[in-house]
Amino acid sequence: MSEFNFRILKVLNNNIILAYDFKNKKDTILIGKGIGFGKKENKKVYINTKSIQRSFAANNEKMQNEYFRLVNQIDPSIIEVCEKIIDIAEGEMGELNSHIHILLTDHISFALERVKMGMRIENPFIDEIKILYKNEFDIAMQAIEMIRTKLGIDLGFEEIGFIAMHLHSARKNVNVKETMRNTRMLNEITNIIEEGLNLELDKTKYNYRRLINHLQGALDRINTKKFIENPLLENIKKEFKDSFEIIKAIKVKLEEEYEMEIPEQELGYMAIHIERLKTK
Missing domain, CATH: 2.30.24.10 (CAT RNA-binding domain)
Known part of the structure; x- marks a missing residue:
């Protein structure tokens, strides 16, 4: 030694x-x-x-300074809880991007302040997050309970989704803003589908989960510009005309958001998922 x-x-x-x-x-x-x-x-x-x-x-020095700034401003008990959450997450999912120590601590500290001031935390993407990031969501539920037990503050169910997104971003080494953007787009696309079908989707059903997973795959391919071919496209257009009309509206939304042309072939399979939802 x-x-x-x-x-x-x-x-x-x-x-x-x-x-x-x-x-x-x-x-x-x-x-x-x-x-x-x-x-x-x-x-x-x-x-x-x-x-x-x-x-x-x-x-790097910037990261050191950011973390030290937090340490000097935040109650040590909050830092202790955040480090325990990260420890649990790394135990279950593997090593996370080291910036999680700054970003998660800063986020939870701010969430605690908002709740103390009586501000309600709302998360319109909670259903999508629960489906897409199941492991992260389960750990975030533990985190909320740990915060309630050790700090005496209940951040509420909707905060679980935000903590899960931070964990997912650190797991995948992507900016949390990008994770938030993709989750928001999934929410907006499902709103377009609900309007097109004139119904409210049952977010507890398997077909909805399958749709969300398919949409996430499409967004991943849009981000990497690696699109799939669809030899069934013409048949889909003929057989699922109404569902394909909804696809056209989704295509417009995606092209506005990502500022690129999205090929119909990439979105064609989505019409099949929408047709399933309509028939169910």
């Missing part, structure tokens, strides 16, 4: 420090009860790994 395994770079408080990890050759944020007590900056130290509850690499 080496005499030293870290160099102390900055002590945030008794529970959080920034240190250089000699083994991994990285600046690392260490979190643990009392881990910063008595530590001096720029000193080499040995820290028993058993006393480190959480650690993550600080990729």
Whole structure:
């Protein structure tokens, strides 16, 4: 065992420090009860790994400063809960993008402030999120219960969806704004379908879940510009005329949002899903 395994770079408080990890050759944020007590900056130290509850690499100085700003502004109990949520998520889904430590903590802190001020959290995309990001949604439900138990504040059911989107974005290494955008588009497309069919879709049924998953696949292909071919397109147009009219409205919406031409072949299969919903 080496005499030293870290160099102390900055002590945030008794529970959080920034240190250089000699083994991994990285600046690392260490979190643990009392881990910063008595530590001096720029000193080499040995820290028993058993006393480190959480650690993550600080990729750059900007990230360090953002996290330290949060630490100095937010109640340590909130940070502790957020780190526990991230720990559970990584245990079930694998390593997340390290920015989740900043983004999730900032988001939950802001949500807590809104609830304290009596503001209601609304999430119009909750049904889509529950279908698309099932694992993340299940973990987010645990997170809401943990926040209620440890912090004494119930953020409510709809906040589960927002936490799930943050976890999904960190899991897929995409900007949370992109996840939000795709989820919003799914919601708007289903609204177009409901108007076209003149009915309210039952979001608990299998056909709805299948539609949402198909739509997500289409949005993924639009984002990557890798469209699929559809040899059945002409038959679909003839057999499902009414459903294909709805597709035309969806095509207009997608082209406005993504500022590109969306081939009919990509959207053709969607008419089959809409036809199923109509007949059910």
